[in-house]
Amino acid sequence: MKELDLATLVAVFQEMLGWTFWPLVALAALATLAFLRVLLRDRSLIPQRLVWAEALGVMGGVVAVLVMFTVTSSGFADLGGPIDWLLVLAIFGFGTVGTALGLYAALGLFRRRVA
Amino acid sequence: MARAPQAAVATSARIIVIGAGAAGLATASRLAMGLSGASITMLDKRREHHYQPGYTLVAAGLKSPDYVLSSTREWVARGVNWVEEAAAEIDPVGKTVTTDAGQRLPYDFLVVATGLTLDYGAIEGMDVSRIGQNGLGSVYAGPAQAAATWRAMSDFADKGGQGVFLRPATEMKCAGAPLKYAFLTDDFLRRRGNRGRAELTYNAQNRVLFSVPIVAERVRMLYAERNIRVTHDHVLRKIDLDRRIATFRTPQGDAEQQYDFINVIPPMRAPEVVRNSPLPWQTGPWAADGWAEVDRHTLRHVRFPEVFCVGDIAGVPKGKTAASVKWQVPVAVDHLIATIQGRESAERYNGYTSCPLITRVGRAMLVEFDYNDNLVPSFPGVIAPLEELWISWIMKEVGLKPTYLAMLRGRA
Numbered sequence: 262m263k264e265l266d267l268a269t270l271v272a273v274f275q276e277m278l279g280w281t282f283w284p285l286v287a288l289a290a291l292a293t294l295a296f297l298r299v300l301l302r303d304r305s306l307i308p309q310r311l312v313w314a315e316a317l318g319v320m321g322g323v324v325a326v327l328v329m330f331t332v333t334s335s336g337f338a339d340l341g342g343p344i345d346w347l348l349v350l351a352i353f354g355f356g357t358v359g360t361a362l363g364l365y366a367a368l369g370l371f372r373r374r375v376a
Numbered sequence: 377m378a379r380a381p382q383a384a385v386a387t388s389a390r391i392i393v394i395g396a397g398a399a400g401l402a403t404a405s406r407l408a409m410g411l412s413g414a415s416i417t418m419l420d421k422r423r424e425h426h427y428q429p430g431y432t433l434v435a436a437g438l439k440s441p442d443y444v445l446s447s448t449r450e451w452v453a454r455g456v457n458w459v460e461e462a463a464a465e466i467d468p469v470g471k472t473v474t475t476d477a478g479q480r481l482p483y484d485f486l487v488v489a490t491g492l493t494l495d496y497g498a499i500e501g502m503d504v505s506r507i508g509q510n511g512l513g514s515v516y517a518g519p520a521q522a523a524a525t526w527r528a529m530s531d532f533a534d535k536g537g538q539g540v541f542l543r544p545a546t547e548m549k550c551a552g553a554p555l556k557y558a559f560l561t562d563d564f565l566r567r568r569g570n571r572g573r574a575e576l577t578y579n580a581q582n583r584v585l586f587s588v589p590i591v592a593e594r595v596r597m598l599y600a601e602r603n604i605r606v607t608h609d610h611v612l613r614k615i616d617l618d619r620r621i622a623t624f625r626t627p628q629g630d631a632e633q634q635y636d637f638i639n640v641i642p643p644m645r646a647p648e649v650v651r652n653s654p655l656p657w658q659t660g661p662w663a664a665d666g667w668a669e670v671d672r673h674t675l676r677h678v679r680f681p682e683v684f685c686v687g688d689i690a691g692v693p694k695g696k697t698a699a700s701v702k703w704q705v706p707v708a709v710d711h712l713i714a715t716i717q718g719r720e721s722a723e724r725y726n727g728y729t730s731c732p733l734i735t736r737v738g739r740a741m742l743v744e745f746d747y748n749d750n751l752v753p754s755f756p757g758v759i760a761p762l763e764e765l766w767i768s769w770i771m772k773e774v775g776l777k778p779t780y781l782a783m784l785r786g787r788a
């Protein structure tokens with residue numbers, strides 16, 4: 262890729278996701294802000310809430326990998342080289358961290374008492 | 377790399393772009409971004425836009441024909457005047473283009489992006505309307521025919537028999553596509569437990585399987601592994617659709633092959649409007665099929681400096697692919713704008729082209745190369761070009777279409 266800069270990446274993702282692109286970016290930004298807000302407010306990570314968020318986050322990671330296999334008509338048997346495994350790990354990691362972060366923030370904002 | 381200049385260049389130049397396919401749309405979008413005040417006219421009669429790299433996925437039963445279809449209107453940049461007529465005559469001496477409706481349009485600069493013509497008529501006995509019937513497939517003819525080819529191939533994968541694959545002796549777009557389809561047929565036969573009941577033969581038009589030696593060698597090894605027989609110097613000349621017999625021209629004379637499934641890829645040539653103009657090569661290997669005589673590094677016509685030819689029509693030694701279009705268009709546009717500004721452009725096209733060579737559903741090799749047959753991987757050391765990888769499949773399945781569409785808008 263010769264022109265792999267940020268503008269090109271944004272253009273490509275916009276074509277891929279259509280009108281959902283900016284709402285999804287906004288959602289990710291909101292979740293991150295909410296997480297930071299909860300973190301600053303509590304001044305530390307609340308262990309019980311974190312465990313819940315992490316446990317469900319792992320499921321988010323698994324779902325991300327399965328969704329990727331489904332939309333690309335492929336499966337585990339197609340993983341060929343180390344880079345393929347790294348990509349699966351990256352998708353899993355992305356799904357896990359994203360879900361955990363969002364859940365932690367949501368739990369912190371809406372169910373403050375629970376924690 | 378050649379992005380459109382930051383501030384639009386003011387000009388009153390009249391620019392005509394012939395063809396609203398991958399190259400024409402990308403060129404018009406970039407010109408509209410880079411110029412202000414120019415009159416940019418794009419000619420194309422076709423209202424539908426075809427994302428052709430998706431044909432293979434349609435012909436593998438993975439996507440419906442809708443996947444490759446959109447409306448041309450959607451991709452025409454603001455400031456570009458789309459005339460829904462075909463160019464019927466190009467006069468680069470008088471600097472005019474005449475349309476099939478009889479309009480005479482003068483220009484200061486001309487960009488020829490007509491793509492190419494599939495010459496099915498050159499195969500005796502071939503009938504495009506019968507694609508999908510009696511074991512006849514042809515991925516190239518269009519989205520509906522790609523879907524019909526899938527039905528014929530799937531039927532073959534259920535039963536087995538003789539599968540015959542080939543490519544034409546002319547230049548062709550996406551030279552990897554015929555190879556991919558043999559791989560895919562092998563894969564579907566295996567998935568359905570019928571590989572043992574089938575024989576697959578790939579007929580190369582010359583002595584090699586691919587123009588880049590290192591890739592040819594890799595494909596040869598993979599075909600040997602998958603038990604796909606290869607015959608060389610076989611060019612389809614005639615087909616008997618009722619008796620299912622394909623006749624190939626070989627150095628030893630005609631050779632017949634009986635088939636239960638065949639993927640016909642027709643000879644490809646420059647469209648008539650270019651062939652009948654002064655633009656084609658006048659001598660050499662590309663003269664007969666009418667490819668435009670351009671400088672391979674600038675895409676500028678060698679005899680008519682105000683003419684550029686981009687995409688499949690360009691008579692350059694490599695790269696009739698959308699990936700080449702992505703690399704060619706910014707170079708040609710920069711040279712055109714530089715001429716308007718009275719400066720020299722330093723942009724050069726090195727022949728880059730790429731081909732996600734699908735080797736089965738779920739895996740591909742991301743082969744990228746240049747004029748010198750060098751492999752020029754986009755992600756060196758990360759994605760091995762000659763390995764069958766899932767990540768390369770993901771690029772084809774997920775990444776290629778949005779990149780192509782962003783290119784049409786001049787944004788990639």
Ligand SMILES: Cc1cc2nc3c(=O)[nH]c(=O)nc-3n(C[C@H](O)[C@H](O)[C@H](O)COP(=O)(O)OP(=O)(O)OC[C@H]3O[C@@H](n4cnc5c(N)ncnc54)[C@H](O)[C@@H]3O)c2cc1C
Pocket residue numbers: 394395396397398399400419420421422427428429430431432461462463464489490491492515516549550553647649686687688689696697698699700701730731732
């Ligand atoms: C089966 C298949 C698989 C492919 N796979 C890949 C792939 O994996 N990767 C890749 O990069 N590329 C691939 N390609 C190639 C890619 O699609 C083409 O190289 C690319 O579309 C070329 O762009 P173009 O603008 O030159 O031609 P086109 O996109 O074909 O557009 C030409 C346009 O010119 C118009 N036109 C023709 N004559 C006239 C006239 N007289 N007046 C006005 N307009 C005219 C036509 O209507 C058309 O709209 C594949 C192609 C096929 C068929």
